[in-house]
Amino acid sequence: MTARKKFGDPALFGEEWADDYDEKTTLDPAPAVEFLADLAGRGRALELAVGTGRVALPLAARGVRVEGVEGSDRMVRRLREKPGGTAIPVVVGDMADVPAEGPFALVYLVFNTLFNLIDADRQADCFRNVARVLDEDGAFVVETYVPDPSFFDRGQRVETLAVTEDSATIEVYRFDLAAQRFHSQKITFDADGVHLRPHAERYCWPSELDLMAARAGLRLDRRFADWSGRPFGADSTGHVSVYRPAR
Known part of the structure; x- marks a missing residue:
């Protein structure tokens, strides 16, 4: 029997979710693809946590030279099964290490995936290593939610997700407020029987990401509430942030 991946393992999310990730993910990638294609121009693009290619494949179809880093072999296999999937170079490894040869005009991390790095030091490593492979005029794009303190009130949470005649699905969370981290099932x-799907995140506020970027030699260029370019404000629940080299 293969040992189950543990929290903090770069492959955990992909190994647990790859089989039906596309079916469970209903977000339209088109706005992200439009936004990213404009930034990439004619340069190379690198997607960290490329997954099944939800964004990378339509971006490549726009003529962008996309490469990827992915922690899970299973996710990469799903990517390879899709039309055009074999044409995207992918390195299987820890995205915090950014194991790719630059320079890239664009590096991007979408759909809260930065938070899958559950240690603050590894999130900082990711920014630093992105800066290492980024073109001097390049852009690093990060999409995440803005944490809602009410969600992790009292350090735990239980949600009912689905109830049918022959099944029930719940999600349980345990929060470490000092570490800004949660583990969930x-x-x-x-x-x-009983089916478990583990997940873990270290969530950050936008200001914390800006500090990581600054320490890596990057500066915030623009921040929007979403891919459409809506202004970011105090009531925004998510953000798309564009960082560029400070030099």
């Missing part, structure tokens, strides 16, 4: 009870 999505648990399904059905006739076949």
Whole structure:
């Protein structure tokens, strides 16, 4: 029996979620692709945590030379099964290390994936290593949610996700408020037994990401509430931030 991945393992998310990731992810990638294609121009682009290619494939179809880094072999296999998937070079490894040869005109991390790095030091490593492979005029784009303190009130949370005639799915969270980290399990009870899907994140506020960027030699160039370019404000629940070399 293969040992189960542990929290903090770069492959954990992909190994647990790859089989039905595309079916469970309903977000339209088109706005992100439009935004990223404009930034990449004719240069090379690198997607960290490229996954099944939800963004990379349509971006490549726009003529952008996309490469990827992915922690999970299973995710990469799903990418390779799709039309055009074999044409995207992918390195299997820890995205915090950015194991790719630059320079890149664009490096990007979408859909909260930066938070899958559950240690502050590794998040900082990611910024520093992105700066290492970024073109002097390049852009590093990060999309994440803005943490909502009410979500992790009292350090734990239980949600009912689905109830049918023969199954029930809940999600349970345990928060470490000092570390800004949570561990969760999505648990399904059905006739076949109990099914577990673990997940962990270290969440950050935008100002903390700006500090990591500054320490890596990057500066915030622009920040929007979403891919459409809506202004970011105090009531924004998410952000798309564009960082560039400070030099």
